[in-house]
Amino acid sequence: MSERKPIEAWLTDMDGVLVQEGVPIPGAAEFLGKLKSSGKPFLVLTNNSIYTARDLKARLMRMGLDVPVESIWTSALATAQFVDDQRPGGSAFVIGEAGLTTALHDVGYIMTDVDPDFVILGETREYSFQALTKAIRLIGNGARFLATNPDETGPSAEGPLPATGSVAALIKAATGKEPYFVGKPNPLMMRTGLNRIGAHSEVAAMIGDRMDTDVLAGLEAGMETFLVLSGLTRQADVDKYPFRPTHTRASIAELVDLV
Known part of the structure; x- marks a missing residue:
């Protein structure tokens, strides 16, 4: 080597490096502390695309971990930067939470279900049958399919939860279209x-x-x-x-x- x-x-x-189940x-x-002083x-x-960087800073601070907002990088932020580079000022139909929608708004994206440039799938605890049906139809009509990350499950105190990768597989099966995953391991x-x-x-x-x-x-x-x-x-x-x-x-x- x-x-x-x-x-x-x-x-x-x-998760799994700095914190584990909220601890x-x-x-x-x-x-x-050493990083900041160095x-x-x-x-x-x-x-995880659910939370904004400000949300995550607050959550980490409650655990005693002080991380500046500018030192937090989420798959939602990476996805927003990707679409801004690829198609600036575009539009998207989004399934996700505030972390994703806020990041997209911040780069000037319009959220719409009328002829969007992209269908963007992120993490949420409330996957809607109606929203998934809309996403499938929009992709079938030519919208480009993106997903924030390929993780198939996420952790919870009760056990694993279905995550973005699992739901992306459902949409892929219904449309025949492969999503482009922006998050790790990309x-x-x-x-x-x-x-x-x-x-x-x-x-x-x-x-x-x-x-x-x-x-x-x-x-x-x-x-x-x-x-x-x-x-x-x-x-x-x-x-x-x-x-x-x-x-x-x-x-x-x-x-x-x-x-």
Whole structure:
């Protein structure tokens, strides 16, 4: 393995790395504190498109984790930037929550169910049969199909919940149209995040708890990768994949001294 340059910027997943079911993971506050005092650019990433960056800042602050709004990068923000780059000032039929609709409004997008440029699917706890039917018909009539992220399930205290990837599969089955997923593991989300903080992949690191999204996205974006075992992935799972993280650690606590 070729020797990498010193890490000058950090990207980290949120769930399973910094927090777990609403509770901070030991070492998370210390890691974030070191990042802020070091002056190194960093981003906290999430594929969850439900919340705005301001919402997430407030939620993290209640857990004792202080993350600036400008250091939060969601799949909703990445999706809004993508459509603004592809078709500025366009229109979309959106299934999702405030995190997604606010991001799209902020780039000047119009929300409509009349001949939209895109159908954009995001995370919501209230998937509507009527909205899904409308989305299927609009895609059939030529609207381009986007989804914020491919995660098939999301966590909850009661067990897994159907997430964007599962609902996207339903729409794909009904339309025959593949969605374009903007969020992890698409390296686009990582590259736009790096651009946001003015960092280069050669001197950046990605921390995550999932091989199939976090590590893969970091690898494909050209970053050094750290897999932490405090979330979904176990050590025994790593060998099931044809790629490996650069490093594996028990938790974020073991990375504090690297900042």
